[in-house]
Amino acid sequence: MSADARDDRAGVLADLSARIAPWLPKARWFPGKDRAAESVRVIDLLEIPGTGALAVAIVESAGTLLVVPVDPLTGLDAAAEPALAAAIAMLALGGGAVTGLHGSLVGRPVEARPSDNAPPLPRVAFPAADLRVRPLGGDASNTSLVIEGAGAAGGALVLKLLRQARPGIHPEVEFGRFFAAATDWRGTPEFYGWVEYVPVAPEGDRAAVATLHTFEPGCKSAWEVLVEWLADGGLDGAKRESMLDLARHLGTVTAQMHRALASRCDLPDFAPEPATAAGRRALGHRLATHARNVFTSSAFAASPQSQTLSPRLSRLAAKAPGISAELEALAAAGTTAADIRVHGDYHLGQVLVDESGQRVLPIDFEGEPTRPLAERRRKTSAAKDVAGMLRSFDYLVAHVDRLHGAGPGDPAPLAEAFLVAYRHGASRSAWWPTDADEERRLLAAFTLDKAVYELAYELANRPDWVEVPLGALERLAGV
Ligand SMILES: Nc1ncnc2c1ncn2[C@@H]1O[C@H](COP(=O)(O)OP(=O)(O)O)[C@@H](O)[C@H]1O
Ligand SMILES: [Mg+2]
Structure with missing residues (x-):
C-alpha cells in the first residue's frame, strides 16, 4: 500500500474519531463512565453495502474495543437505522463478508439446524424498504433490535449488537450453537447466526459483534x-x-x-x-x-x-x-x-x-x-x-x-x-x-x-x- 493511501485511511479514522468522541462516552453502554472523550479512537471503518453509505466503526477506548454502527457523515450512532440493522442481520443469516480498512465483518450462519420441528429460517427482505426496526428495552451493555415486517416470512428477529467486541469465543455464540445443534432442549429462543469482526492483524483474533435470534412475541x-x-x-x-x-x-x-x-x-x-x-x-x-x-x-x-x-x-x-x-x-x-x-x-x-x-x-x-x-x-x-x-x-x-x-x-x-x-x-x-x-x-x-x-x-x-x-x-x- 502506498504511503498516500495509508495517510488517507488514517485521516478518515481520525476525522471520524473527532465526530464520535463528543457523544460516545455518554452512551449507556459505554464502559467505565470515568473515561474521557480523548480515549476514543476509531481503529476501523466497515462500510456496509446497500445501506446508503452507513458503516460499522470499531472504536478503541482504554484497551476495550467498541462496536459503533455509524453514519460516517454525521458521526452519529446508526444502530437503529433499518437498512443497517437488516444488512447486519442478513450477514448473520446468509454468511458473507464486508471488508473495511483494517479488517472485515464476517457473517456466520448457524451450521447445523435442529433436527425436529424447527421453524423455517426467517427471510429478511433486502434492501429493507418494508422492514420495521425497533429498539428492545434491555440492560446497559448491549443494543437489541427487533426486525419485523412484510419481508420476514418466518417471524421477527432479534438482532443484538454486542457493544464490546472481545477477541475470543463469545459465550452467547457458543451456547447458541450448542443449543441449536447439540441438545434437544428448545427452552431458549432459537439462534440463527452471528457476525464477527476479523482484524487483518493479529490474524485470527476474532470477536463477535452481533447475534441473531428468533423474537418471542408477547413475552x-x-x-x-x-x-x-x-x-x-x-x-x-x-x-x-x-x-x-x-x-x-x-x-x-x-x-x-x-x-x-x-x-x-x-x-x-x-x-x-x-x-x-x-x-x-x-x-x-x-x-x-x-x-x-x-x-x-x-x-x-x-x-x-x-x-x-x-x-x-x-x-x-x-x-x-x-x-x-x-x-x-x-x-x-x-x-x-x-x-x-x-x-x-x-x-x-x-x-x-x-x-x-x-x-x-x-x-x-x-x-x-x-x-x-x-x-x-x-x-x-x-x-x-x-x-x-x-x-x-x-x-x-x-x-x-x-x-x-x-x-x-x-x-x-x-x-x-x-x-x-x-x-x-x-x-x-x-x-x-x-x-x-x-x-x-x-x-x-x-x-x-x-x-x-x-x-x-x-x-x-x-x-x-x-x-x-x-x-x-x-x-x-x-x-
Ligand atoms: N428473543 C427475544 N424475544 C423477545 N424479547 C427479547 C428477546 N431477546 C431479548 N429480549 C428482550 O430484550 C431484553 C434484553 O435482552 P438481553 O439479551 O438480555 O440483552 P442484554 O445483554 O442487553 O441484557 C430482555 O430482557 C427481553 O425483554
Ligand atoms: Mg440481559
Whole structure:
C-alpha cells in the first residue's frame, strides 16, 4: 500500500474519531463512565453495502474495543437505522463478508439446524424498504433490535449488537450453537447466526459483534412480570399464587437448562467435570480474591455519589477479611456435585415469560459482562446460577419497595418456591449436591460472591442501587 493511501485511511479514522468522541462516552453502554472523550479512537471503518453509505466503526477506548454502527457523515450512532440493522442481520443469516480498512465483518450462519420441528429460517427482505426496526428495552451493555415486517416470512428477529467486541469465543455464540445443534432442549429462543469482526492483524483474533435470534412475541422478562404483580398488593396481594407459580416454573426450567448444559459428555467444552477438593479450594480462593479486589478498588474507596453510604461501606470493608474467609471456606464443602457450564449471569431479567406465565425461556447467555471471556466460560457449580436467581428475588422486592413505598414483604417465599422446584428438577443429576451441607455452602458462597459483584457493579454504574447489595452484604456478613 502506498504511503498516500495509508495517510488517507488514517485521516478518515481520525476525522471520524473527532465526530464520535463528543457523544460516545455518554452512551449507556459505554464502559467505565470515568473515561474521557480523548480515549476514543476509531481503529476501523466497515462500510456496509446497500445501506446508503452507513458503516460499522470499531472504536478503541482504554484497551476495550467498541462496536459503533455509524453514519460516517454525521458521526452519529446508526444502530437503529433499518437498512443497517437488516444488512447486519442478513450477514448473520446468509454468511458473507464486508471488508473495511483494517479488517472485515464476517457473517456466520448457524451450521447445523435442529433436527425436529424447527421453524423455517426467517427471510429478511433486502434492501429493507418494508422492514420495521425497533429498539428492545434491555440492560446497559448491549443494543437489541427487533426486525419485523412484510419481508420476514418466518417471524421477527432479534438482532443484538454486542457493544464490546472481545477477541475470543463469545459465550452467547457458543451456547447458541450448542443449543441449536447439540441438545434437544428448545427452552431458549432459537439462534440463527452471528457476525464477527476479523482484524487483518493479529490474524485470527476474532470477536463477535452481533447475534441473531428468533423474537418471542408477547413475552416480558420475569422481572417485569413480577414487578407488575408485586405492585398489586405485595407478596400477599391478589397475585400471590401466580407469583409463587412463576417462581416454581423458573425453578423447573432452570433445572432443565442445566440438564441440557450437562448432557454432552463427548464435547470437551461442555462435559461435566467431577468436583475435587483442590477444585473447590481454587474456586474459594478465586471468589475470595475477587472480594478482596472489590473492597480495595478505587470505586469502593471513593464511593463518591453517596455520602450517606460511606460509613456503611467503611464498616463493610472492615468485615472484608471475614467475607473472604467465608468464601475460602468453600474448600471444606463436599464434592458430590460436578462442575458444568452455566448461564453465568442468571437473574429475573434474563428470563422471558409469555402472557400465560407458563412459557419460561432463559435468554442472554453472555455471562457477567465485566468478567473476562475465559472466566465466563469456565465450568463451575450450577449453584452460581441458582444463587444469581436467589439474589434477583432480593433485588425485585427492594425495587418494588422503592417504587411504591410500603414494602412488598419478604422475598423468602419466592426464593423458597424457586429453590424447591429447582431441587426437584435437579434430583438424580450429577451436578447438584446430594449432600445438604455441600448445597448450603455452595449457595452461601455464590450468593455472597454475587452480592460482592453487584456492589462493584452498582458503585461503578448505578449509584442509586448501591443500597440493595450493600444491605444484602450487611446481612450476610453480620455487619
Ligand atoms: N428473543 C427475544 N424475544 C423477545 N424479547 C427479547 C428477546 N431477546 C431479548 N429480549 C428482550 O430484550 C431484553 C434484553 O435482552 P438481553 O439479551 O438480555 O440483552 P442484554 O445483554 O442487553 O441484557 C430482555 O430482557 C427481553 O425483554
Ligand atoms: Mg440481559
